[in-house]
Amino acid sequence: MADYLNDMALFVEVVRANSFRRAAEALGMPNSTLSRRISLLEESIGLRLLHRTTRKIELTEAGQLYYERSKRIVEEARIAHEELGEMVAQPTGVLRMSLPVDFATTYLAPLLPEFADRYPGITFDMDLSPRNVDLVGEPFDLAIRMGAPEGTGLITRVVARVSARLYASPGYLEANGEPGHPGDLKNHQCLSMSTMPSWALNSGQEIFSVKVASKYRTNSVAMIRKLATLNMGIAFLPERIVADELAAGKLRQVLPRWIGDPGPVYAVTETRLLPAKTQRFIEFLREKLRDAA
Incomplete structure (x- = not known):
């Protein structure tokens, strides 16, 4: 499926440029490679998409239909990629986390104004309790725990050490x-x-x-x-x-x-692959609580 999507994007570029040579130059790849990829795409579909001549290319009927569908998909993918890039640079969304009430009020609360100024697109949904929430079965992005967390398969990161x-x-x-x-x-x-x-x-x-x-x-x-x-x-x-x-x-x-x-304070997550909002928050805690007492 990934190859189909990549070749679809190449096909759209060829049609827009109305030339294999110009499309290859824009994409920074050899003309022969681009031509071969489009041929493989046609073989996988089982239909001819382009009529090739020495001077120009023309869409077949199937090619016209495929182009109309493909350009929308490629454009949506481009927009999604750009939006996610913006989220990494300036993360947004609700950060759902579980943490002990005393840690939250004593250590975290004084830091929240600075974090909010730095990342205004992030909002918080905080469960302040000592219970070990189920990060797999419940909708939490992370949990803060003082002392080794229970449960196997969880990812722990030390954000502070407290004496x-x-x-x-x-x-x-x-x-x-x-x-x-x-x-x-x-x-x-x-x-x-x-x-x-x-x-x-x-x-x-x-x-x-x-x-x-x-x-x-x-x-x-x-x-x-x-x-x-x-x-x-x-x-x-x-x-x-x-x-x-x-x-x-x-x-x-x-x-x-x-x-x-000194006892460790952990940020606990279900996975190592974290959304930007969670990554930025963990990095912020590490930065600000490095010398916590």
């Missing part, structure tokens, strides 16, 4: 004391994500892994942050996530010399 630190409320620390070393965390209430049964910490000179035990295990960063402000335990979260609570004095840093290993 967590330890935080607790002044009230909790007053009632329970302040740990002096990560090993002391076994004696404290630790507010943990369901996907993080242990916390990996390093001080630059020492690496320590803490297996955390908690009455409260959840898949919501917002819930962990809220429980920490209510004196319920020690949280392990990125600084940006708790910036407002730190500024208000509701939380303060614990074990300030210790920091979590």
Whole structure:
């Protein structure tokens, strides 16, 4: 089928130029090659399309019908190609994505005005939830996930690496004391994500892994942050996530010399072959979140 379409375009060019020689020059190919391709097209159809003479070409009845149909197809293909080229240069369309609410509000929202200015033709449809959407069965272009995504056959791209630190409320620390070393965390209430049964910490000179035990295990960063402000335990979260609570004095840093290993933030897609809108967005996140904390 692809050969038919290519030869159809060559046929249209020959008819428009009314000459094999002029068409070959315009196409940048040998005259003999062009003539052979048109002959093969006629053989595949089983009808003569052109009467050839030494001075000119004339359309047969079948050739006239084929030309009328072909020129519309070739023109539509040209327009489609140009429109898609414009989409790559200035992408348009609805970008449907799934992402955790805290990542969206803390990291993504401040970036959206710049992205909107850069690509005004892109609009957003965002599902803010911790659930792992089905990128194959549901109409999403991509998902943003903190931590390794579940599912096989999906394509993952790291767009950022985020480090967590330890935080607790002044009230909790007053009632329970302040740990002096990560090993002391076994004696404290630790507010943990369901996907993080242990916390990996390093001080630059020492690496320590803490297996955390908690009455409260959840898949919501917002819930962990809220429980920490209510004196319920020690949280392990990125600084940006708790910036407002730190500024208000509701939380303060614990074990300030210790920091979590940088965890990857992934852009997850079903395929490597992405529309321009999705490509540009992933590139933008990589550019802006390279130094995320």
